[in-house]
Amino acid sequence: MKYGVIVCPKCGRARGVESSRKTTTCQCGRQIKLARMKLRFVTDSPHELAQMVAEVNASLKGAGPMPRARKKRKRVVEDAISERISSIKDPLERMRAVVAELVASKKELGHEDMEKAATVLGKKDPDALAARLLELGIIYEVGPGKFRQA
Numbered sequence: 001m002k003y004g005v006i007v008c009p010k011c012g013r014a015r016g017v018e019s020s021r022k023t024t025t026c027q028c029g030r031q032i033k034l035a036r037m038k039l040r041f042v043t044d045s046p047h048e049l050a051q052m053v054a055e056v057n058a059s060l061k062g063a064g065p066m067p068r069a070r071k072k073r074k075r076v077v078e079d080a081i082s083e084r085i086s087s088i089k090d091p092l093e094r095m096r097a098v099v100a101e102l103v104a105s106k107k108e109l110g111h112e113d114m115e116k117a118a119t120v121l122g123k124k125d126p127d128a129l130a131a132r133l134l135e136l137g138i139i140y141e142v143g144p145g146k147f148r149q150a
């Protein structure tokens with residue numbers, strides 16, 4: 001689920017919306033068609049959304065400059081995995097451990113997971129990493145860009 005911040009054209013208050021919704025109704029009663037609105041600060045974290053709404057509202061009241069969109073998502077998953085595999089020194093075992101960690105929450109791994117794995121393993125190219133994991137028999141391909149742990 002993705003969320004974003006819009007500013008009501010009638011009352012000028014910011015509010016958080018799910019980006020998949022077509023309309024939302026503001027506190028002031030105005031029905032807002034989201035297709036016409038520019039969604040700011042798109043995030044997948046409801047917590048971050050609430051923060052952004054509060055910041056935008058504060059800045060609209062003149063309390064400060066408009067907050068800027070976060071440049072980078074926090075690497076929560078990557079950091080957690082890095083920590084859990086920190087004791088493993090063998091490169092092959094590290095790769096296996098990262099894949100095992102990633103499949104723990106889902107069956108299939110996609111490109112995004114390969115990016116996470118590449119980050120954890122300090123590799124630049126997620127595609128090259130996927131190719132290497134395939135070669136080593138750690139994962140196998142179940143569809144274009146879709147992998148499972150072997």
Ligand SMILES: [Zn+2]
Pocket residue numbers: 008009010011012013026027028029030
């Ligand atoms: Zn309003």
